[in-house]
Every structure is written in C-alpha cells, then in structure tokens.
Amino acid sequence: MNLLSRSLFLAVLGASAVVAQAADIDSAKAGMRERVPQLDQLKASGAVGEANTGLLAVRSPGAETEKFVATENADRAILFAELAKKTGGSAESAGKVFAKQIAAASKAGVWLQREDGGWFRK
Numbered sequence: 001m002n003l004l005s006r007s008l009f010l011a012v013l014g015a016s017a018v019v020a021q022a023a024d025i026d027s028a029k030a031g032m033r034e035r036v037p038q039l040d041q042l043k044a045s046g047a048v049g050e051a052n053t054g055l056l057a058v059r060s061p062g063a064e065t066e067k068f069v070a071t072e073n074a075d076r077a078i079l080f081a082e083l084a085k086k087t088g089g090s091a092e093s094a095g096k097v098f099a100k101q102i103a104a105a106s107k108a109g110v111w112l113q114r115e116d117g118g119w120f121r122k
Contacts, residue, residue: 024078025078025079025082027075028074028075028076028078028079029075029079031071031072031075032072032075032076032079035068035071035072038068039056039068039072042065042068043106043107043109043110043111044107044109044110045060046059046060046109046111046121047059047060047062047065048060048065048068048069048111049110049111049112049113049119050099050102050103050106050110050111050112050113051099051113052096052099052112052113052114052115052117053092053095053096053099053113054076054080054094054095054096054097054098054099054102055073055076055077055095056069056072056073056076057069057111057113059111059119076095076098077091079094079098080092080094080095080098081094083097083098099113103122106122107122108122109121109122110122
C-alpha cells in the first residue's frame with residue numbers, strides 16, 4: 001500500500017470511527033429517553049436510586065431491575081465520556097455534575113446518594 005492509499009485508508013477509518021461514535025451517542029440518548037417512564041416507576045418504588053457518581057444504584061435487587069440499571073448505566077457512561085471529551089475533563093467529573101443536576105430535579109421520595117456515600121430520600 002503506497003503512502004497516498006494508506007493515508008486515504010486511515011482518513012476513512014478515522015471518519016468511520018467518528019460516525020460510529022456519534023451513532024453510539026445518539027443511540028444512548030434515545031435509549032435513555034425511552035426508559036424514562038420505567039425509570040420513574042423504579043425510582044418512585046425505591047427499587048433504584050441516583051448515586052453520587054451519576055449512575056443508578058440498585059436498592060432492591062431483582063434480575064429485571066439489575067438488567068435495567070446496567071443498560072441505563074452503560075448509556076450514561078457513553079454520555080459522560082462524550083462530555084469529558086467536549087470539556088477536557090474526566091468522565092468521572094461529568095458524572096458527578098450529572099448527579100447533582102439529577103438530584104436537584106428529582107421528585108420527592110427518590111433515593112439520592114450524598115457526597116459522603118450515605119443515602120437519603122428526597
């Protein structure tokens with residue numbers, strides 16, 4: 001493969017990665033939107049809570065709840081990584097900012113995790 005062919009190949013490969021990444025982000029956002037009604041029900045029942053990391057935490061174990069939380073957390077992690085890229089920060093710090101926003105917007109009765117790791121019901 002000559003230099004021009006190799007450069008073109010790498011450019012196409014790089015563009016494909018960007019497109020795939022954008023598709024992952026769009027898919028993550030769509031999945032999160034679709035899960036909102038079930039998420040609200042799980043929060044209202046106390047089965048899940050909002051951890052101080054921006055991720056969900058299972059409070060009442062069960063296979064369906066655990067699968068739901070894993071799916072939601074995977075999508076949140078994709079978004080946190082994207083926010084970190086855009087801001088030059090870390091995915092961890094993006095998650096903590098998200099956690100604070102979610103806590104402020106949460107309805108009464110939702111379980112939230114404090115900075116020190118303790119849990120309380122809003």
